[in-house]
Amino acid sequence: MVLRINNLRSLALAGCLIPLLWLFIDIAFDNLGSNPIQALHIRLGDWSLRFLCLTLAITPIQTVTKWRGMTDYRQMLGLYAFFYATLHVLAYLLVDHALMWRMVGIDVIESPYIWFGVLAYLIIFSLALTSPKWAKKRMGKTWKKLHRFIHIAAVAAIVHYFWQLKGNLAEPLFYSIVVFLLLSFRILVWVKNRQFSRMMIPTGQRILAVAEKQGVMPVVIRKRR
Amino acid sequence: MIIKTKKDIPPSEITDPLIFRERRKIIKAMLATMVAGAGISPTLADNNQSVWPDLPKGDFSAEFLTPTPAELIKNHTNYYEFAFNKKDPASLAQKLRTDPWTIEISGEVEKPGRYYLEDILRQQTLQEHIYRFRCVEAWSMVVPWVGFSLGSLLKTFKPLSTANFVKFTAVHQPEVMPKQLNNAMLEWPYVEALRMDEAMHPLAILAVGMYGDMLPKQNGAPLRLVVPWKYGFKSIKAIVKIELLKRPPITTWNKFAPNEYGFYSNVNPAVAHPRWSQNSERQLGSGFFTPRRQTELFNGYGEQVASMYSDMDLRHFF
Numbered sequence: 001m002v003l004r005i006n007n008l009r010s011l012a013l014a015g016c017l018i019p020l021l022w023l024f025i026d027i028a029f030d031n032l033g034s035n036p037i038q039a040l041h042i043r044l045g046d047w048s049l050r051f052l053c054l055t056l057a058i059t060p061i062q063t064v065t066k067w068r069g070m071t072d073y074r075q076m077l078g079l080y081a082f083f084y085a086t087l088h089v090l091a092y093l094l095v096d097h098a099l100m101w102r103m104v105g106i107d108v109i110e111s112p113y114i115w116f117g118v119l120a121y122l123i124i125f126s127l128a129l130t131s132p133k134w135a136k137k138r139m140g141k142t143w144k145k146l147h148r149f150i151h152i153a154a155v156a157a158i159v160h161y162f163w164q165l166k167g168n169l170a171e172p173l174f175y176s177i178v179v180f181l182l183l184s185f186r187i188l189v190w191v192k193n194r195q196f197s198r199m200m201i202p203t204g205q206r207i208l209a210v211a212e213k214q215g216v217m218p219v220v221i222r223k224r225r
Numbered sequence: 226m227i228i229k230t231k232k233d234i235p236p237s238e239i240t241d242p243l244i245f246r247e248r249r250k251i252i253k254a255m256l257a258t259m260v261a262g263a264g265i266s267p268t269l270a271d272n273n274q275s276v277w278p279d280l281p282k283g284d285f286s287a288e289f290l291t292p293t294p295a296e297l298i299k300n301h302t303n304y305y306e307f308a309f310n311k312k313d314p315a316s317l318a319q320k321l322r323t324d325p326w327t328i329e330i331s332g333e334v335e336k337p338g339r340y341y342l343e344d345i346l347r348q349q350t351l352q353e354h355i356y357r358f359r360c361v362e363a364w365s366m367v368v369p370w371v372g373f374s375l376g377s378l379l380k381t382f383k384p385l386s387t388a389n390f391v392k393f394t395a396v397h398q399p400e401v402m403p404k405q406l407n408n409a410m411l412e413w414p415y416v417e418a419l420r421m422d423e424a425m426h427p428l429a430i431l432a433v434g435m436y437g438d439m440l441p442k443q444n445g446a447p448l449r450l451v452v453p454w455k456y457g458f459k460s461i462k463a464i465v466k467i468e469l470l471k472r473p474p475i476t477t478w479n480k481f482a483p484n485e486y487g488f489y490s491n492v493n494p495a496v497a498h499p500r501w502s503q504n505s506e507r508q509l510g511s512g513f514f515t516p517r518r519q520t521e522l523f524n525g526y527g528e529q530v531a532s533m534y535s536d537m538d539l540r541h542f543f
Contacts, residue, residue, distance in 0.1 A: 034298075034509050035364055038507060098516040110503075111501040114501075163500045
């Protein structure tokens with residue numbers, strides 16, 4: 001059983017590299033169109049955004065299916081989002097700009113759509129840095145707070161996508177809808193939990209709430225709400 | 226007059242031997258067609274692809290530039306009437322009906338009317354013009370156009386002194402143009418315009434071909450504008466109507482997003498698009514890890530055109 005799960009994990013781990021392999025094949029067979037540099041750059045950005053969406057989808061899927069044990073996959077997908085985003089940034093610096101720093105500087109300063117890309121990248125960079133288990137343990141509650149920034153990264157990535165286009169907005173619109181749905185799911189769950197807490201804790205029993213806040217309440221009672 | 230280069234030609238612009246040999250091949254193929262089709266004059270009436278080998282060079286043709294390979298030019302077009310991507314117009318545009326083709330001339334001219342393209346061509350001198358082409362999306366190419374002076378065409382219709390602007394209207398064929406059929410995004414048909422002095426400038430041409438051959442449909446056949454010192458979207462494709470006007474008309478992209486696409490849209494690295502920089506450009510055909518090209522003011526045609534804008538704030542009139 002354990003072995004099977006491990007196999008599944010390695011399979012997923014390898015599967016996430018297919019887009020990269022596919023890209024190499026397209027480069028080898030000159031399949032990237034008249035502007036292959038831009039095509040390569042966009043492809044990497046697309047995959048980073050797709051992995052970011054998949055990462056965000058894990059928690060809602062867990063909530064709906066009540067299937068636990070997907071946290072590992074969430075971490076893996078998140079790291080792949082970071083992996084493709086890093087290649088996206090490297091493609092921009094190396095493949096497109098050939099490390100001409102002055103040109104890069106002017107481009108970044110003058111292109112508001114890039115600011116959002118930089119913001120998104122800085123966020124997932126810090127999330128990737130703090131992704132190991134020991135970092136999670138050491139950071140305690142701050143870890144969860146920090147990793148909630150993934151939502152801001154997703155929104156920034158979509159603005160980054162939208163703002164560079166002259167007109168055709170169909171694709172970024174699709175991702176916006178996906179991220180919007182995923183975010184609204186989280187907000188709905190949060191609102192629902194809040195309503196429940198209000199219903200379950202009459203004002204006269206505030207002491208209970210205080211006890212809960214301090215973590216004195218037995219876990220069993222908390223779960224029942 | 227010849228475009229002067231202040232600097233040496235960078236290695237990136239020296240003809241790749243492979244491309245050079247390919248051009249030889251194209252020339253040979255063209256010669257072969259000539260021999261085979263001896264006696265057939267290059268009219269647009271027949272469906273055979275006509276070629277114009279050995280055309281005289283236009284005064285501003287940049288002979289020192291390596292043209293972008295034809296295959297790249299043919300498969301990378303912004304033709305929003307057909308598709309919002311750059312690849313699909315290459316196949317979709319083949320349905321466009323270009324024969325017969327008439328151009329309506331109206332407005333502030335002494336001789337308005339409707340003219341057949343072949344009649345217009347008979348009166349004009351075709352030349353090869355190797356021009357830089359810079360898209361507002363920060364990519365660029367070098368195209369060996371076959372065309373004639375726009376100014377010399379306009380003169381034949383005798384513009385009145387009240388003519389201050391030239392408005393161009395592109396074809397409306399919703400049956401073959403999916404985005405026109407769905408009324409998608411832009412207002413159709415596509416409209417562009419120039420100030421009268423810009424239109425009369427010898428750099429401004431109407432193109433009917435490229436690479437010595439007839440213009441591919443996805444590149445604007447049978448007749449398109451080419452104004453090399455302006456962003457590509459000014460160079461309207463498949464023109465059916467030319468009007469001379471007193472007042473500036475509203476143009477398509479300008480109407481769609483007035484703060485992003487100005488009437489002038491002169492290439493200018495110092496004036497960024499509100500959302501992206503115009504400082505550099507990716508040349509089609511350049512390899513991985515090659516630097517982008519520094520964009521030049523007026524796309525490198527400043528010597529010829531800057532005087533038309535000398536009293537204007539280019540930041541305001543972008």
